[in-house]
Amino acid sequence: MLIDHDPxxxxxxxxxVAVEGAADxxxxxxxxxxxxxxxxxxxxTACGNPVKLAESPxxxxxxxxxxxxxxxxxxxxxxxxxxxLAWSLYGTNAHFGAPLNPAAPDRVPGGSSSGSASAVxxxxxxxxxxxxxxxxxxxxxxxxxxxxxxxxxGAIPLGRCMPLAPSLDTVGFFARDARVLxxxxxxxxxxxTGALARLMIAEDLFALLDPRTRIALTPMVERIQNxxxxxxxxxxxxxxxxxxxxxxxxxxAHEIYALHGQWVExxxxxxxxxxxxxxxxxxTVADDQVAASRAVRDDFALRLRTLLADGVAMIAPVVxxxxxxxxxxxxxxxxYRHAAMAFLCPAGMAGLPQLVTPAGVIDGAPIxxxxxxxxxxxxxxxxxxxxxxxxx
Numbered sequence: 001m002l003i004d005h006d007p008x009x010x011x012x013x014x015x016x017v018a019v020e021g022a023a024d025x026x027x028x029x030x031x032x033x034x035x036x037x038x039x040x041x042x043x044x045t046a047c048g049n050p051v052k053l054a055e056s057p058x059x060x061x062x063x064x065x066x067x068x069x070x071x072x073x074x075x076x077x078x079x080x081x082x083x084x085l086a087w088s089l090y091g092t093n094a095h096f097g098a099p100l101n102p103a104a105p106d107r108v109p110g111g112s113s114s115g116s117a118s119a120v121x122x123x124x125x126x127x128x129x130x131x132x133x134x135x136x137x138x139x140x141x142x143x144x145x146x147x148x149x150x151x152x153x154g155a156i157p158l159g160r161c162m163p164l165a166p167s168l169d170t171v172g173f174f175a176r177d178a179r180v181l182x183x184x185x186x187x188x189x190x191x192x193t194g195a196l197a198r199l200m201i202a203e204d205l206f207a208l209l210d211p212r213t214r215i216a217l218t219p220m221v222e223r224i225q226n227x228x229x230x231x232x233x234x235x236x237x238x239x240x241x242x243x244x245x246x247x248x249x250x251x252x253a254h255e256i257y258a259l260h261g262q263w264v265e266x267x268x269x270x271x272x273x274x275x276x277x278x279x280x281x282x283x284t285v286a287d288d289q290v291a292a293s294r295a296v297r298d299d300f301a302l303r304l305r306t307l308l309a310d311g312v313a314m315i316a317p318v319v320x321x322x323x324x325x326x327x328x329x330x331x332x333x334x335x336y337r338h339a340a341m342a343f344l345c346p347a348g349m350a351g352l353p354q355l356v357t358p359a360g361v362i363d364g365a366p367i368x369x370x371x372x373x374x375x376x377x378x379x380x381x382x383x384x385x386x387x388x389x390x391x392x
Contacts, residue, residue: 001014001078002077003078007100008099008100008102008121008122008124009081009098009100009115009118010033010081010099010100010115010116010118010119010124011077011078011080011081011115011119012036012078012079017042017043019040019062019076021070021071021072021073022070022071022072022073024073025074026073027072027073027074027184027187028072028074030127030183031074031075032069032074032076032077032125032126032129033077033078033079033115033124033128033129034063034066034080035079035080035082035113035116035128035129035131036048036079036080036081037082037161037162038063038065038079038160039059039061039062039160039161040066040076040079041060041062043058043059044057044059045079045162048081048082048083048084048085048086048093048095048096048112049084049269049271050095050269051267051269052085052269061160063159063160063161064157064160065129065156065157065158065159069184069187069188074127077119077124080099080113080114080118080128081093081097081114081115082112082113082114082115083111083112084271085256086131086133086136086164087112087164087278088272089110089139090109090114090324091112091113092108092111092326093111093114093272094271094272094273095272098114099118099119100122101118101144101323102118102122102123102144103143103144103145103146103365104144104323104364104365106327107143107323107326108143108324108325109121109144110139110141110143110144110323111136111139112136113128113130113136113137113174116129116130116140117130117141117143117144117146117174120146121144121146121176126175126176129172130148130171131172132150132169132170133168133169133170134252134348135341135348136172137149137170137173137174137356138150138172138318138319138344138347138356138368139340142318142322142323142366142368143322143323143366144366145361145368146174146175146356146358147174147175147176147355147356147357147358147385148172148174148355148356148368149181149378149381150348150353150354150355151170151188151189151378152170152352152376153351153375154170154351155170155171155376155378156171156188156189158171164255165251165255165259166259168248168251168252168348168349173185173188177389178357178386178388178389179386179389182385182386185379189379190376191379193376194311194373194374194377194380195311195377196228196312196373196383197311198228198229198312198313199224199228199312199313199314200232200234200312200313200315201221201231201233201314201316202234202235202236202372203233203234204236204237205343208317208343209320209321213362216362216367217367220357220360221369223388223391224315224388227384227388231315234307236314236316237346239300241342243296244296244300244346244349245341245342245345246293247292247296248297248341248348250289250292251294253278253285254282256279256282257279257283257285260279261279261283264279273330274333300346300349300350301349304346304349304352305350305352308372308373308374309374311377311380312373313371313377313384314371314372316346317343317370318343318344318356318368319340319343320340320342320343321336322361322363322366323365324336346372347372352372352373353372353373353375353381354371354372355371355372355384356368357369357370357388357389371384371385
């Protein structure tokens, strides 16, 4: 890493190698970190696992998404911690530890983009790259009280980045304020293909929240409506949540095992207990389950894309509460993850952009609120975030 002091334990302690970027550009004077799934020339790529680290050559080529930021004048500070093989919501890596959650030091930072969220929240850099498959940008952004964007699926190239579940994987990014998030989006995102003119609110997801969480989010809900008008209540789910979550789990596990199963079986690395359990589950997923799950996804995705057509932004909770405590039991963490997926599955299953904005505090810990839109409306979401910030 290229900083002298890392009080958040956000960066991988790689030997410092300068990475050349443009002397000028739209991101000049801004610094950034990169989740340790992306190749950066001069650095290894550990993917959150010590065996992967030992096997990793020093990269000779930088990932396109990172190179775009360097070409825009941003200053690379280092590679940030990730949860093991990017398959966790908490950031408590069994091998490398947990980065600090600067906004709530007694709570998890969120994963798998844990170091990137920690570095931004801890003011070690201005913005950071992460990835989001099942919530790995959105949950840490909510947990650490910062902005985060999961873009439209496929909007930003994932070249030279460790894939997890390709039909769900996206490049995402964090910032502490909407203006910087917008600047990064201007560099990474394709041209605007949609505008936002109407609001909906995910009534069924808000109904899943406890009263304290609903109350904490209410001021931000009202602020958004002051900017874009009254939100029409809508239902995200047209079937039991469990049916969508099961389809997500089967698709994700099947794709992960197809990519990483042979490595796990042949190398037999010591995996953290939750990761090992997920690989054990992935071994059991059958082809007919995957085929049925893909049909469910196609139908659900069509519903959501139709719902959000014609310039609709939907207000939705990011997750159901603030970050779990660092000392939470495995059973508590597992229950939290399963409950959180009711909120995180829709955008991932439908390939939608979802923007997280800081929204409130519960028991001293942040919680975010999100806006979801149709594919291609990423820049419109960033514009809306700017307007909401100005209206604060």
